[in-house]
Amino acid sequence: METIKAVFSYTFREHVRNKVWLGGALFGLVMLAGGLVVSALAADERGRVMLDLGLAANEIIALVSVVFLTVHLILQEIESRSVFLILTHPVRRWHYLMGRFLGTLGAVGAGLAAMGLAHWALLKLLGWGGDGWYLAAWLCSFGKVAVMGALALLLSLALTSEAAAMAFSVFFWILGHFSAELRFVADKSGNALLRSALLVFSWAAPDFAHFDYRNAWHAGAPDPRWMAAGAVYALAYAGACFALSVQVFEQKEF
Amino acid sequence: MNAIRFQKVGKIYRRSHLGRLTESVGLDGLDLDVREGEVFGLLGLNGSGKTTAIKLIMGLHLPTTGDVEVLGRRMPDVEVLARIGYAPEAAYLNKSLTGRENLRLFAALSRVPAPAREAKVESMMTKVGLGHALDKRLSEYSKGMLQRASLAQALIHDPELVILDEPVTGLDPLAIKEVRALILWLKARGKTVLFSSHDISEVEKVCDRIGILSGGRLARTMTQDEWRGKPDALENAFAAAVTRTDGVGEIRLD
Numbered sequence: 001m002e003t004i005k006a007v008f009s010y011t012f013r014e015h016v017r018n019k020v021w022l023g024g025a026l027f028g029l030v031m032l033a034g035g036l037v038v039s040a041l042a043a044d045e046r047g048r049v050m051l052d053l054g055l056a057a058n059e060i061i062a063l064v065s066v067v068f069l070t071v072h073l074i075l076q077e078i079e080s081r082s083v084f085l086i087l088t089h090p091v092r093r094w095h096y097l098m099g100r101f102l103g104t105l106g107a108v109g110a111g112l113a114a115m116g117l118a119h120w121a122l123l124k125l126l127g128w129g130g131d132g133w134y135l136a137a138w139l140c141s142f143g144k145v146a147v148m149g150a151l152a153l154l155l156s157l158a159l160t161s162e163a164a165a166m167a168f169s170v171f172f173w174i175l176g177h178f179s180a181e182l183r184f185v186a187d188k189s190g191n192a193l194l195r196s197a198l199l200v201f202s203w204a205a206p207d208f209a210h211f212d213y214r215n216a217w218h219a220g221a222p223d224p225r226w227m228a229a230g231a232v233y234a235l236a237y238a239g240a241c242f243a244l245s246v247q248v249f250e251q252k253e254f
Numbered sequence: 255m256n257a258i259r260f261q262k263v264g265k266i267y268r269r270s271h272l273g274r275l276t277e278s279v280g281l282d283g284l285d286l287d288v289r290e291g292e293v294f295g296l297l298g299l300n301g302s303g304k305t306t307a308i309k310l311i312m313g314l315h316l317p318t319t320g321d322v323e324v325l326g327r328r329m330p331d332v333e334v335l336a337r338i339g340y341a342p343e344a345a346y347l348n349k350s351l352t353g354r355e356n357l358r359l360f361a362a363l364s365r366v367p368a369p370a371r372e373a374k375v376e377s378m379m380t381k382v383g384l385g386h387a388l389d390k391r392l393s394e395y396s397k398g399m400l401q402r403a404s405l406a407q408a409l410i411h412d413p414e415l416v417i418l419d420e421p422v423t424g425l426d427p428l429a430i431k432e433v434r435a436l437i438l439w440l441k442a443r444g445k446t447v448l449f450s451s452h453d454i455s456e457v458e459k460v461c462d463r464i465g466i467l468s469g470g471r472l473a474r475t476m477t478q479d480e481w482r483g484k485p486d487a488l489e490n491a492f493a494a495a496v497t498r499t500d501g502v503g504e505i506r507l508d
Binding site: 003087 | 309312313314315316332333335336338340342344346347348350351355359360362363364365368404407
């Protein structure tokens with residue numbers, strides 16, 4: 001536990017010093033530009049548009065950050081050989097990986113929270129009042145971030161190329177929005193090979209339907225059971241990716 | 255009692271590129287013992303297997319054949335790493351941290367008890383002459399300062415066995431003198447020191463015994479009696495024992 005804590009702490013600090021908070025600044029700019037456009041074009045729907053725009057910008061910035069950071073997380077340490085020095089101490093490899101991953105998730109989560117708070121305050125100024133819903137939306141975004149971070153970590157270790165890992169992460173991210181559609185097409189397909197391939201992809205890619213709060217949003221407050229199922233899915237998917245990452249990392253010689 | 259024991263250790267590096275497998279020999283049936291409390295120098299040309307041997311001791315590589323035992327435990331063994339201090343040839347440190355944060359990290363990883371950690375960090379940084387640069391980022395350190403910070407992380411947990419990979423390479427004469435004094439200070443405190451070097455004159459001054467590696471094998475071992483008071487004895491023995499394996503010929507003077 002002590003080693004995970006130590007690695008978590010230096011990873012978090014490293015990200016903060018490497019200016020991960022610039023994502024928050026970018027978010028501020030998006031909101032400012034969005035606000036200007038909205039006030040000019042949709043004065044009567046200002047609150048709703050600001051809500052959707054803010055949540056989307058918040059999520060996209062956090063997802064781009066987490067993919068970028070986790071893809072570089074271990075590969076950069078291998079390149080600079082700092083991993084080499086850490087592993088010559090009594091550190092189990094999975095502790096190191098866990099500390100690095102949680103440190104990154106913590107830094108991105110803190111950024112997501114800061115952007116969320118700023119956005120929420122802006123919505124309050126505009127007279128919006130769905131606090132519980134906003135928290136649910138934030139938690140769904142964080143679930144997506146955790147899942148994508150774990151997947152990007154696995155891809156970076158398995159492919160050992162930052163560019164390839166980044167490309168595959170984006171591919172799976174896009175695929176993750178169409179899991180149900182992939183399964184539907186697989187069911188309708190007469191070709192056994194195509195059917196199997198589609199099913200494999202639909203199960204391998206994250207299923208973002210578990211975090212799609214927008215459907216619940218317009219139907220009222222999200223059901224706590226639906227939220228719990230999303231949390232279980234995020235833990236299971238991220239846990240499976242992490243376990244595979246550990247397997248790959250254990251085989252590496254430095 | 256042996257601090258380190260290599261028993262018929264072989265290490266073959268296998269690399270696959272575009273479906274083509276290439277193999278290179280890192281160690282070829284190495285038998286070597288390092289006794290407790292002695293200063294042992296590992297001499298050899300580039301590619302002779304010095305760094306491979308050290309990586310096997312530190313558990314960063316797995317032997318292809320044979321056994322490596324360190325402080326009575328078969329490697330790789332994470333627990334035994336708590337009793338070893340290791341400084342690599344270059345300081346592979348995370349440059350975004352300050353000197354204090356860096357050493358605090360390694361103290362935590364080396365299981366220095368939390369209440370004693372801060373005092374140990376400060377005293378060790380002062381010991382290696384970096385007391386004034388505790389809160390400076392490592393990115394602002396000079397090469398010599400980084401080397402000292404690397405030595406500090408190797409010694410922070412008062413290890414029984416200290417391994418120094420090319421500790422004097424690239425250092426100025428004054429720093430070399432200090433490293434030499436440090437090795438002798440460690441020996442006086444009953445520590446076992448293993449260091450690898452190209453520098454025969456340095457090895458002569460501090461070692462109790464040396465081992466000459468050539469082509470991944472132990473070509474010769476010598477004790478201090480065999481070179482003390484005999485100018486060029488070690489250099490001549492070295493030249494006679496090694497064979498070039500790096501594919502370059504001699505410099506021709508005709």
